[in-house]
Amino acid sequence: MDASIAPLISVALIILLMLFGVPVFATLALAGAAGIILVEDFAFLMTRLKSLPYSTTAVYTLVIIPLFILMGAFAHHAEIGRKLFGVASKWVGHLPGGLAMSSILTSAGFAATSGSSVATAATVGSVALPEMKKAGYDPALSSGAVAAGGVLGVLIPPSVLLIFYAALTETSAGKMLIAGLVPGLLTTLIFMGGIYVIASRGSSRGAVTERAGWGEAIAGTGQAWQVLVLFLVVMGGIYLGIMTPTEAGALGAFAAFLMLLAHPGARRSGLFGKVAESFRTTIDTTVMILFTMIGAGIFSYFLTLIQLPNQIAQAAVDSGLPPLVVIACFLLVFVPLGMFLDAFSMMVIAIPIMYPTVQSLGFDPIWFGILTVKMCEIGLITPPVGLNCYVIAGIDRETPLSVVFRGALWFVVMEVVTISILFFFPSVITWLPNLMAAGN
Template sequence: MDNIDIGLAVSAGMLVLVLIGVRVAFAAAIAGLAGLVWIFWAKKGLAGDQFFWALTVAVKTAGQVPHSKVASQALSLIPTFILIGYLAYYAGLTKALFEAAKRWVGWLPGGLGVSTVFATAGFAAVSGASVATSAVFARIAIPEMLDVGYDKKFAAGVVACAGTLASLIPPSAILVIYAIIVEQDVGALLLAGFLPGAFSALIYGALVIGLALTFKNFGPPVTGFTWGQRFASLPAAFPIFFVVAIIILFIYNPFGGDAWGTPTEGGALGAFVVFLMALGKGMRWPQLKDALLETAKLSVMIFTIIWGVLIYVRFLGFADLPGAFSEWITSLDQSPMLTLILILCAYAVLGMFMDAIGMLLLTLPVVFPAVIALNGGESVAAADSAFGMSAVGCAIWFGIIVVKMAELCLITPPIGLNCFVVAGVRPDISVHEVFKGSSPFFIADAITIAGLIAFPGIVLYLPELLLGG
């Protein structure tokens, strides 16, 4: 067998491990180490006395990955962004956002559902974790929706699906991971997520209104708020936008000239500002301890996945599977856009069996070079490319689309993590009911993805405006 055959065989074995329930981090690490041993041993003709030599070399090669790849300043963004979200919860910003959204848009059909979507979008702007966002709003929004007569499946589905917006709206941990995998500018990817995230929130809100209009008493509106009460709710919600403004100004400096700091420094500054707000709202050591512990747990989970998958990625490099896949993709006798759509459909299927971060880490080393090749290569000009954009623009555009596809993993049975989190917070609502309530939002996600493909300017406008074409 040549290296590519070994790569295919090991990849198939890894997928089997995932399907039988082995965690992605461990399945990828086992497959990567086994593949490295196989490749090094095959170079010696599979001689029996060379197996332990191959094992030693493979272990040394795999052992370099955790430090060399994870000791990256860009990855330090992940715990700071996650910490911002937990501290914002203890600062009372989530309740303030939901209350303001309820008073301003609660009068709409499905008003509390729409309020949940918009409040979640606002909270996503200071939280990098979808799971944390869903857990927070399951405690805040679902009780209020149930009190006014919402269908409990629908209420839980709104929270689970709205929580996925934290994957797209900066600061997003998964966008940071994407940028590092494909070696693109982290700041550009984060900036590119704002408009698509807002676009997705609007589509979600429109779907909620449509469902409330279609089904009687599905999502009754909330009325009775005066204009004075509406304006009175805004000051408590302003700190969210203040923190977002600080991070944006610090990282991008829209006034011209060099940036005032790195994204990591901007994230740390944002965490410090929210920490001061939480102290002012009465946060004490037990709450701070909980925020730090939850941040550590989620960060360790993400970094463990990264460690394991990068061992597998190192093996893919030796097997030359990414290059072979790119050549095969570009040789297909069909339009590049059709090929891209088929790739996205494959992501939708994979999302049924894998978590979002693991799926991207496993597939991007192979898929990303193929997409760039479809567009015309690393040095193609926008005018000559298949998708009408430069290689850098294509990398950003594809990143936002594939992260939006990854959001489906969070609400797709059987392992949709957001749905399990909502059910865990609300024992009176089963996981099956949360999945059922989430199902209409697949339509909204399909519309959002179609819009981002048809109008790439939604993704590229802000990066081109503030960072240059």
């Protein structure tokens, strides 16, 4: 069959299968397999399937993913999120929207122990939402803040999504993780500034807590020592070149396990059950990611077979459009994708097609990777498949899903502001990884 028709049939098959509710990994695998058969034949497909699933997932870098997920699960059961919220509320709880700001700070802190957006939203939401409801916060603001705060889990290292991008593009995992730090802090500050503006003009302006003294706030900060330890163990070891990212992930997971063992509440409520649940969550999430990679690997092989990524790259170079306009168009593609797909699925579909063009135009792959993750963040808080919003609606049954999405839209605007800064000032992303490279 003509190689120009095969991708159209394959894409149509993806849309059809997704309409019937077929899982994303199976959709990609079937569409890719169908495309390979159309271009070659069934025997060729069977030959490739003997080795393709193994070669796609047997990547040393991917070992980091279950380690980071396990570290976050242990940290969750050690109730690190609850301690962080108490510390944050002492510092900013007295400001307009202070408890919502505290949820953002808590999300940023917990993100430093967990690489998952959904886990961050669930952990912080279970602690922060009851407190904001008690203080009389606008439900849209409180639920939207927690849902948006969860996206920091895929940006602030250690981040599973950053590792996923590094594996897809064969970029340095250590540099990708380090590169997420400054954009993560910038996002945190913009979220907090936006909350202050919204709360100062809305019904939540009077919903503040009693101001803690400087001494009390400083003394209370010591309760967040676990986050600092985990962050220094993982990111400090990577930045200084003492450990590889995989070794740092293993040490971080072990440190979080010791914190769980030392937590009195975990021992009272059944330590073995907490540990077993942590391993079960890690296995479930890791298997989901690897199966998605296998399906994407089959589809990506089909695209490579017909040389579609190279053709798009050549067309972009020959188009005469400014390179930044090409990259901006690529990033905008993630908006409709985010309405129907999760972050991992978006990446495995888009990155193999876009990355050759990014390389041919001479852009830094780390810069593009952070921008890609930022665009995936928007998908996590926008309808109809905003996973973080569904998580928050599940935690707070009294707040309708529509209200959660309405509150999250404020933060979509803030995300656009942050992405614009990172897009036009790449050094905000690249200077720390460059320092790391110079130091090592």
